[in-house]
Amino acid sequence: MEDETLVKMVGITKIFPNVIANDSVNFELKFGEIHGLLGENGAGKTTLMNILYGVYKPDQGEIYIEGKPVHIKSPKDAIRLGVGMVSQFPELVENMSVAENLAPLFPDKILRRKRIDEIHRVAEEYGLPIDAEAMVYNLSLGEKQRIEVLKALIRRVKILILDEPTTVLAPNEVNALFKAIRKMKDEGRGIIFVSHKLPEVLEITDRITVLRKGRAVATVNTKETNEEELANLMVGRVVVRKHVREKTILGEEVLRVEDLYVLNDKGGLAVKGLSFSVRKGEIFGIAGVSGNGQKELIEALTGLRRVDKGRIVIGGSELTSPPQFRRVASHIPDDRVRMGILPSLSVLENLTLTSYRRFSKFGLLKSNELEQYAKNLVEKYSVIAPSLKAPTWQLSGGNLARLILARETSADCSLIVAVHPTFGLDVASTEETWKLLLELKKKAAVILVSEDLEEILQLSDRIGVMYKGELIDILESEEAEAEKIGLMMGGVKVD
Ligand SMILES: Nc1ncnc2c1ncn2[C@@H]1O[C@H](COP(=O)(O)OP(=O)(O)OP(=O)(O)O)[C@@H](O)[C@H]1O
Numbered sequence: 001m002e003d004e005t006l007v008k009m010v011g012i013t014k015i016f017p018n019v020i021a022n023d024s025v026n027f028e029l030k031f032g033e034i035h036g037l038l039g040e041n042g043a044g045k046t047t048l049m050n051i052l053y054g055v056y057k058p059d060q061g062e063i064y065i066e067g068k069p070v071h072i073k074s075p076k077d078a079i080r081l082g083v084g085m086v087s088q089f090p091e092l093v094e095n096m097s098v099a100e101n102l103a104p105l106f107p108d109k110i111l112r113r114k115r116i117d118e119i120h121r122v123a124e125e126y127g128l129p130i131d132a133e134a135m136v137y138n139l140s141l142g143e144k145q146r147i148e149v150l151k152a153l154i155r156r157v158k159i160l161i162l163d164e165p166t167t168v169l170a171p172n173e174v175n176a177l178f179k180a181i182r183k184m185k186d187e188g189r190g191i192i193f194v195s196h197k198l199p200e201v202l203e204i205t206d207r208i209t210v211l212r213k214g215r216a217v218a219t220v221n222t223k224e225t226n227e228e229e230l231a232n233l234m235v236g237r238v239v240v241r242k243h244v245r246e247k248t249i250l251g252e253e254v255l256r257v258e259d260l261y262v263l264n265d266k267g268g269l270a271v272k273g274l275s276f277s278v279r280k281g282e283i284f285g286i287a288g289v290s291g292n293g294q295k296e297l298i299e300a301l302t303g304l305r306r307v308d309k310g311r312i313v314i315g316g317s318e319l320t321s322p323p324q325f326r327r328v329a330s331h332i333p334d335d336r337v338r339m340g341i342l343p344s345l346s347v348l349e350n351l352t353l354t355s356y357r358r359f360s361k362f363g364l365l366k367s368n369e370l371e372q373y374a375k376n377l378v379e380k381y382s383v384i385a386p387s388l389k390a391p392t393w394q395l396s397g398g399n400l401a402r403l404i405l406a407r408e409t410s411a412d413c414s415l416i417v418a419v420h421p422t423f424g425l426d427v428a429s430t431e432e433t434w435k436l437l438l439e440l441k442k443k444a445a446v447i448l449v450s451e452d453l454e455e456i457l458q459l460s461d462r463i464g465v466m467y468k469g470e471l472i473d474i475l476e477s478e479e480a481e482a483e484k485i486g487l488m489m490g491g492v493k494v495d
């Protein structure tokens, strides 16, 4: 075996009930290489990585690390062999500090102070600053993920798997992560970069392997490929990106926010005197780099966070509680696992959490009708799941997102609050979701929160740009240009 090969996976097959997640996959990672792993939702990317990390045992196939055959039976084995994985969803204890979460990485005898210093040192070295004494529940998704990367760095992994690491990151956070990855590459380590964002994959990787329905269909040199070819390899056809955003006739006002003030967890002002209204027939985009008050605004709008001053009026009545919000509105949260589903409940149960009452008569559940309803949703939204009865944690990340989208947008409601609705979705599903939202505005008012400028520009009728808790401007779509909004997101006022 050539000595430049760090990892070699040969003929990996993994079969789950009803699906071949990996079908004789060959995959290779070199020392000092950043290797992209692409594929549609459910193509088998996470499964392949879970096998390398010892979460699953393959049904067939061999793994070699630095030329030696290895048997990875658990993540413990993987870690011993120098493999680290930052998974699609951070796994941290919310109610502990960063340092407490990282404590198991250090020998028992090391003093707390020393641990904190070491965390800060590594964070500094790789340009991923973090406050080791912060409580995890106060951190953004991006910061939580940063901790997962630090975990791997503190362990000095040789092989780092990043499963959709940039999904939840703001552009400046992506830059910081890329710098850290490049440094690791220069140190001779191997990095596997799983993502749906083609421009990023083209920017950061050396080679790219594409999975389609469990099979590795190609490995290409990044320099010799382009977005079109990759999209084609992933879905087996050409993907078009074209939207017609129709002007819809505006209906009644559905949401009104009046001089709203909201506090963050630390008691500081996160939202400072916002006023806007949204009517049926329009998508109101809220652009901004995360951490500028969007989280607190959305929590207030959905009834999850107390309003400090001002008013939120939905459908004519003042909002006072989450149940009241849910009666008239839907919410697609960004943190899907924590806020969008109950992982151990079945696909059917999660799909019908908010609607099962409709299928009950005299206290009896009409389960056939309920099942038919769920079946239709699964079909319409292409949720790929082992079965309706399977626990939801078995779904791939993108299919989880589709499930929540299905539940939240099929409900009869007059307001839809969509926060990063295409997080983790592949190119084709992103298209589908955009189409869906454009369709939904015909019957509801839609609020779209996103850091993805393309998404905001493609969909919004009006765009509010948030910076440091304020809406620094509200633009009509005609006057909105990417450059202008980009500047405003950085706090620059543009006329
Ligand atoms: N533990 C499991 N039990 C049953 N089926 C599973 C399990 N884990 C994954 N699957 C199935 O295997 C297939 C591949 O899933 P995987 O998570 O590897 O996809 P992915 O390429 O990472 O997709 P995404 O981009 O949506 O994250 C899916 O159909 C998924 O439902």
Ligand SMILES: [Mg+2]
Pocket: 045, 046, 047, 088, 163, 396, 397, 398
């Ligand atoms: Mg995945």
